[in-house]
Structure formats: structure tokens, C-alpha cells
Amino acid sequence: MAQNTYPKVSIIVASYNNQDTIGECLQSILALDYPKECFEVIVMDGVSSDGTVKTAEQYPVKVVSIRLNCPAAYNYAFKIAAYPVLGFIDSDAKVESDWLKKLVPHLTEPQVAGVSGSIDTWNRDNLWARSIGYELKNRYRRIGKYTGRIATMNLLLKKSVIEVVGGWDEKLPSQYDTDFGFRMSEKGYKIAYEPDAICYHYNRPTLSAYYRQQLQYGKNTLKLYFKHGHLAKGDEITDVGMNIQPILLLAAAALFVVGVIPLLRLLWIGSATILLAMFVYFIYSAVKISVKFNDWSAMRLIVLYYVRSAAWFVGAVTTTLRYITGRRN
Incomplete structure (x- = not known):
């Protein structure tokens, strides 16, 4: 040039x-x-x-x-x-x-x-x-x-x-x-x-620093999807699998809470099934990346995936509550 x-x-x-x-x-x-x-x-x-x-x-x-x-x-x-x-x-x-x-x-x-x-x-x-x-x-x-x-x-x-x-x-x-x-x-x-x-x-x-970062992403990702709903289907960088994980955590939590009622105690099985399915998926994803980069320290991703899902879940709930109460900024 x-x-x-x-x-x-x-x-x-x-x-x-x-x-x-x-x-x-x-x-x-x-x-x-x-x-x-x-x-x-x-x-x-x-x-x-x-x-x-x-x-x-x-x-x-x-x-x-x-x-x-x-x-x-x-x-x-x-x-x-x-x-x-x-x-x-x-x-x-x-x-x-x-x-x-x-x-x-x-x-x-x-x-x-x-x-x-x-x-x-x-x-x-x-x-x-x-x-x-x-x-x-x-x-x-x-x-x-x-x-x-x-x-x-x-x-x-x-x-x-x-x-x-x-x-x-x-x-x-x-x-x-x-x-x-x-x-x-x-x-x-x-x-x-x-x-x-x-x-x-x-x-x-650190995990705490990663959680704080992902919490902000969770809050603002929901704002983004309120603005452009079809983006929730994901893309090559943030796929639908990532977007659905906080929803699965919400479902697991909801089933567990409702299952406190004795007549609905079987819902705990549904809650445990969702968490187990996420765990299996996280193991599969971590193993795949560990093999790809030839570094088994990447198995820490199992923990990181849970931290990210929890942070996005809390962030989405926080944003939803702010919308409900009229505090959108």
C-alpha cells in the first residue's frame, strides 16, 4: 500500500x-x-x-x-x-x-x-x-x-x-x-x-467479575430484544442456545417453587430434569472446546456457563421489573 x-x-x-x-x-x-x-x-x-x-x-x-x-x-x-x-x-x-x-x-x-x-x-x-x-x-x-x-x-x-x-x-x-x-x-x-x-x-x-459483566449483558440484552424482538433467535456470535438458557433457569425455578405445594411435588422432577439437561449440554460444550483447543483447563466453562446463565436470568428479571414499574432507563 x-x-x-x-x-x-x-x-x-x-x-x-x-x-x-x-x-x-x-x-x-x-x-x-x-x-x-x-x-x-x-x-x-x-x-x-x-x-x-x-x-x-x-x-x-x-x-x-x-x-x-x-x-x-x-x-x-x-x-x-x-x-x-x-x-x-x-x-x-x-x-x-x-x-x-x-x-x-x-x-x-x-x-x-x-x-x-x-x-x-x-x-x-x-x-x-x-x-x-x-x-x-x-x-x-x-x-x-x-x-x-x-x-x-x-x-x-x-x-x-x-x-x-x-x-x-x-x-x-x-x-x-x-x-x-x-x-x-x-x-x-x-x-x-x-x-x-x-x-x-x-x-x-474471577467468577465474581465475570458475573457482574454478564449481569449487565443480561439487563441490556432484554432491552435489545424489546426493541428488536426477532434478534432473540440469535446469530453466529450469540446463538439461540445461549439465549434460551436463562429461560430454562426460569422454568426450573418456577417448577421448584410451585412444587412446594404437596400435591404438585412431582414438578420437582421437571425442575431437576431441566437442570440435568443443562448440565449435560454444558459438559458437552466444554469438552468440545477443550478438545478443539487441546486444553482441558477449558472444562471450567461448565461453571462459567452456569454463572452466565444465572447472571442473564437475574439481569432479565431486573429489566422486566423496571419495565413493569415504568422505570425503563
Whole structure:
């Protein structure tokens, strides 16, 4: 690619209390094998209470600290970005030096709104994080050459398409990328997938941290399905099997509670059957991934699957109650 043909990119890093990872994240971006005059870096910080801003200010990047959720921060960055292509990298992620060079050629393809790279695990020494990474990597491997939506963890988007689509829905603190992808697809656009452009994500290292993350996903996934009901059928990244698990937990809990009545005690068998079926499915899925990646530490996914299902269940119940009581934000 000739020097004068490199598209100019504004790379957006949304952060909040990421002091442990923001430094390496920015170092990886500034070390990109890409002409320095062809990209800028904007850190959109949500008023972190730790040393995130102080660390970010040590680098030659623009730092904006304002109390906004992630989609609102992206909409803000859209207005101040200088270049026609926006890049998105999470503040708990880092990219290989050729990441940008491998992505930008796809932007010339017809009807391609953007392009994403693949995901690997940054903190592989932590067995929970490694297992989460295997599961996510396995889901990404189901993506073909193009997809309708993908996480903003490592993504390029044309600024002109973002404007046509209408930006990000600020009422969705998470799952805003799925919503954006759906609205983008309705306009006839698609996202290219380049598996050789690698991003390393710092996955949640403990069960409690993973539960808190998935709880937010559960809350906002239901909001997303209230907005776009047909998305509940799933896609190549979040399939219907994942979506149905919280419903199965609800059914098991309901049967158990109703079974407290002596005449309906047999319903406990139904509750136990559902939980057993989920357990068998989780074992099968964990074994399959363990074999695929030749690492039996991935059997921890059995626990992680239950944690995720429980978090999505609690999150969905919380959102439903807020809708019933009229508190939708």
C-alpha cells in the first residue's frame, strides 16, 4: 500500500477504571505499523476514579474525561474525530502491530461499512480468563467473511455509514453494538471479518467479575430484544442456545417453587430434569472446546456457563421489573 493511499483513522478508546490495562493498550496502538500522520488516538474516559486518566495523559493522545456511558462516548467522539474512518479498541485490549494494516484494505469492498479482527486472550495465565477466551474465540470462528454485527472491541467503521445509521443507542449501556449492527444491516451494509488481524482482550479473571459483566449483558440484552424482538433467535456470535438458557433457569425455578405445594411435588422432577439437561449440554460444550483447543483447563466453562446463565436470568428479571414499574432507563 503506497504511503498516500493509507486511509486516515481516528482510533477511539473508551475507558472507565482501567488503570491496569490502559497503558499497554495505548502502547500497542502507538506502535502500530502505520504512518503516524495517518491516525490519531482519542481516549474517551467516563470519569474514572482510579489512575486511568493520569496514565493516559502520559501518552501523545487526546484525553476527554466526561461522565458518559460507552455508546454516548462513541457518539461524542464521532463529533470530534478528525478522520473519515473510526477505529474502536477497548481499553482492556491491545492489538498486534499489523492490526490496522490488515484491516483497512477491506474498506474498499462494496457495501462494507467496516471491518473487525479476531480476538485472543491477553491474560492467558489466568485459567478463568483463558477459558472465557476459548469460548469467545470459538464463537468468532463461526463468522464467515462478513457479518451483520460484531463487538466494538476491535473494529473499524466508516464515519459516513455511522452517520447514515444514526450512531449508537445511548439507552443501551451494553449490546449497543448489536443494535447498531442490526440498523446498519437494514441499510444494506455489512462488516468484513479479517481473522489475521489480532486483538488481545483482558478477560475477567474471577467468577465474581465475570458475573457482574454478564449481569449487565443480561439487563441490556432484554432491552435489545424489546426493541428488536426477532434478534432473540440469535446469530453466529450469540446463538439461540445461549439465549434460551436463562429461560430454562426460569422454568426450573418456577417448577421448584410451585412444587412446594404437596400435591404438585412431582414438578420437582421437571425442575431437576431441566437442570440435568443443562448440565449435560454444558459438559458437552466444554469438552468440545477443550478438545478443539487441546486444553482441558477449558472444562471450567461448565461453571462459567452456569454463572452466565444465572447472571442473564437475574439481569432479565431486573429489566422486566423496571419495565413493569415504568422505570425503563
